Amino acid sequence: MSPRYLARRLVQAVLTVLFVVLLNFILFRMMPGSPERVLLRNPHLTAATMQAARERWGLDKAKFPVSISFDPPGISLEPENQLFDYVAASFQGDLGYSLQFRGRSVVDVIEERFWPTILLIGLAEIVAIVVGLGLGAYTGWRRGGVADRIGNGLSLIVYSMPYFVIGMPLIIIFAAELHWFPTSGMSTPGQDYASLVDRFVDIGSHLVLPLATISLGLIGGYSILMRSSIIETRAEDYVTTARAKGLSDRRIMTAHAFPNALLPTVTIVAINLGYVVAGAITAEIVFNWPGLGTLTVDALKARDYPLLQGVFLLLSVTVVFANLIADVLYGFLDPRVRT
């Protein structure tokens, strides 16, 4: 891999993130509604209180450096504006304070929700990658067989099911009826743990159902992808050569076909890993998982601009760098793209 290739990819990633910083600000302020809505429905509020709230939240300043009015037509410059404040603060790593969770810094709020999402979606991705790619390779290698028909059929079914449809039956059966696992949450609220093992077990038991739900959803996609890839690889000349050399069917698959079939899936898997941070919003809602997915929904409802900006910046950075890793990884795997 040439340093030039690496540097080019790195610069592209940094420029993308810079663009996202700007876009984040503009996008959310173009949405209808505002954080003051909480105040405007209170019949008792005085004008002074509303103005004070706007000032405290930095909403009293103009949004952009330039104001355009249509009635009467005119353009004016706004040296004091929210965009400059936001960009300056962002470059210092200050994402501001959440409006919804009054006074908590955006970094603190995101940090609280970051690790639960990484734990849940990260594990689900690992399970899905291992099982999904394995299942896809197996069914693709035995194309047309019973295993293929069943495996591919099941993959298509779970792939097309939203998390809500997978998750709710699991809750009803395994939590509400059988009491094997808790219905929701990440841990038992208010639990005092005697040891780390107790804590691990508690979190683990809460993790099982959401993990199963998300894994099932992802396995379908990975399996379908891997199956088509392995079917293509199966017809390659080197596979025929390997057969002619008398290698066992299993050895051809594991040593020759599977590694080559893996190549096209790397990009998809890497990009999907970028979405790990975004979480699976519906799954987090169904299982009341305290992650970034539910946080994003809450922040959107409240028009919590600073929190939305922070969450989307994090998501964008993760996706951009996951793509960068995919590019680099692809460079290692496929010499043709190294320059």
Add this chain to the structure above:
Amino acid sequence: MRTRTARAFGAVALLMAILLPAAAAPAGAANDKVLRLGVLQSLDSMNPYGTALVVGYEVFELNFQQMVGFGSDLEPVPDFAASFERAADKHSWTFKFRPDMKWSDGQPATSADACFSWQLALDAIAADTNIGLGYLDPALKNAGVTKVECPDATTMIATTDDNSSRILQTYLPIIPKHIWGKYTYETIAEDKLFEPPADGKGLVGSGPYQAVEWKTGEFVRFKKNPNYAVNKGFEDEIIIRFFSSNDTMVQALKAGELDYARTISADQFKALANEPNVTTVNGASNGWTELGFNTYGTGTGKTIKGGGPSTKALQDPAFRDALGYAIDKQKLVDSVIGGYGAIGTTQIAPVLKAWHVEPTQVRTFDIEMAKQKLDAAGYKTDASGARLDKENKPINLRLVMPDSDANFAKDAQFIVDWFGQVGVKVTPKVYDEDTLIDLMLPPEAGDPVKYKADYDMFIWTWSWGPDPSDSLQVFNCDQIGSSSDSLWCNKDYDALYQQQLVAPDDAARLAILTQMQQMWYEQAPYHVLYYDDNLHAYRTDKFAGWKNQPANGTPLFSYSILGETLLTDATAATATPAAPSTAASAATSAQPSAAPTTGSSTSSGMTPILLVVAALVVIVAVGLTLSRRRRGTAEEE
């Protein structure tokens, strides 16, 4: 490959073997004394002055007492003040405090704390502003409180300039001066104040439970206050869990992870009626769902360039009145809210029985009557049957509603049909709440370019506090640009509003409120479609003593936290059959019995043992497979 796969399965099986036995016991079935409540809100702030949510009120009411509490029938009862008495001239109240009262940290609780807490609000009122989000201090303003004095440690005297007893309904927490004494009305609402201290001792207060932990988006936890002297609940701890999904919350209740679920859907409510150890309660709410009209210009003659109502007919009370006959409210109650509610009439809900007065002539569903009234008011039809306004334009009304409640769209379907039968075309459209607020605000909200009140009708909902002033006030002329969404203005109504605030006694106030309700009903800026019930459910296998507040309300999340302090141990009492579900008696008051039941319906003592056996079998099987695969691989290579 197979070996790796087998190893992966082995690892998963091992993990399951560890987790399953530990997880097999239902989380809520342990014989603990923790009351677990579920809500569909996520606490926004622990600061009493900074919360805008019902769950926020519940949190600060558990932590802090108010001057006077609400009894089972909403009567004033001692809370921070042990007694309260009005002077003969009606312009001052004397509150007496117990000399031995203590804060949860052991410090004495005295009149100085009461004076400090109320003075904060009075200072904000004097400065013509609010504390924080402004939901609490108006209570003193509405009660006409002008001054507080504390002549000794056990006495506070409040001077008022009105004759009402609203001073006994103030949702204003009494906070400890020795903790918050350095704060003013401007700084006490600062963010992050009032959060539970890290030492685990709890946020100092005099309420029955102290907050010890808040995990945003997850739960808030309370521990019992040993110094609380009024009622002591059986439970040692209270945990309020925040849910994003109604379905998940109901499943958690069924699984025994929750003891109480607030706000469930009508379908879930019916389904829970047959669930063992679960009681459902449909409590009459102090709120409603309305069909409102954009009457902008009524009483003011103003118009909005590029916005406002699409026809002047909406400013005509006769037009709005006629449309009222084209609404079958009973059908909406039965079909949309499953029978859990009552048909709507005036702007004071019947649950405030002391103040609600039915109009002299209630409109009934009668399409022919609606047509006759529209004809008589000068709204004729054209050849196609379309109703024309007085400018001879066909009337096409834009009906808007938020997406926060699926029932609004169902209401709209009926209204489109009924209004269509009288020749009025209605086009419904659903928005998210933020967009809708922007769409509905008039120029008076501050930005004439952005806010144009560009709609004709809306379906939305309101809920109110124990005094009717709030629901009356929202129709005042000065609320246009703030909380008024009908944008209706009537100077006579405004004058009556001011008069009722200073009425010499309850009888005189009732006479004014009767007049206001009649006037409002006839003018019809809203048609209240129904007073929808609050649908809650609770378990009876762990806690007994559930008591509705008031009798036709709900046990918890009502006017105060009284319900939390009345609970008893269900397993200690004699087992008697649980009260039947109130689900069958829609639109009637719920009377859940305090009678407890024992035992859990679904947990099985055998389950953990079976699971351990199953896990061991899996481990052995996987182990055998692994060893066979290893041998096979070695042979092959």
